[in-house]
Amino acid sequence: MLAILNYPDPGLSRQALPVQDPLDPQIQGLIRDMFETLYGTHHCAALAATQLDVPDAPAITVIDLSEKRNEPLCLINPVIVEASGHQKEPEGCMSVYPDHIVHVVPRAQRVVVTYLNQEGQEQRMEAEGYLAKCLQHEIDHLNGHVYLHRLSAFKKARLLSKINKVRRRLDKAPGE
Ligand code: ZN
Numbered sequence: 001m002l003a004i005l006n007y008p009d010p011g012l013s014r015q016a017l018p019v020q021d022p023l024d025p026q027i028q029g030l031i032r033d034m035f036e037t038l039y040g041t042h043h044c045a046a047l048a049a050t051q052l053d054v055p056d057a058p059a060i061t062v063i064d065l066s067e068k069r070n071e072p073l074c075l076i077n078p079v080i081v082e083a084s085g086h087q088k089e090p091e092g093c094m095s096v097y098p099d100h101i102v103h104v105v106p107r108a109q110r111v112v113v114t115y116l117n118q119e120g121q122e123q124r125m126e127a128e129g130y131l132a133k134c135l136q137h138e139i140d141h142l143n144g145h146v147y148l149h150r151l152s153a154f155k156k157a158r159l160l161s162k163i164n165k166v167r168r169r170l171d172k173a174p175g176e
Contacts, residue, residue, distance in 0.1 A: 001041075016057050016143070019076045038064060045064065045065050047061065047094060048141030059078070065131060081112050086108065091137060097166045101166060105151065
């Protein structure tokens, strides 16, 4: 299991490093650890390497949106090449106190993403709705952004004060 960084850890602002060789044993080992962390964390649908305690975080995200948790998806060097439409759905983040904080985030309804799969093969995926939202959220992470970045200054300020309240409460009650 890898440690998940909590906002505002400076590690969350890192730009992920492009993966040169997806088949490198170190990269493959990291992907295994990321899936183990994903499946070992309550209510975790997706993780990006930059939100984990990983040095030189590479551009990798692991996702499983299935109910049975048996549809693993690994995207290496993912890039959004097309985006259209709009959706505004509640979003939570494993790095932003997910048990306490969710917020509506404006996103594209549909995206097309190019990436390498775990075997290093070039892929192109078209996604809508929940998966499209998830891909945008994770690719933002790989570019050093948490979802607060997508909010207006006013909404962001209001959410920050809520986050600070949660942080103070959790600090006072460690192990909650
Ligand atoms: Zn997140």
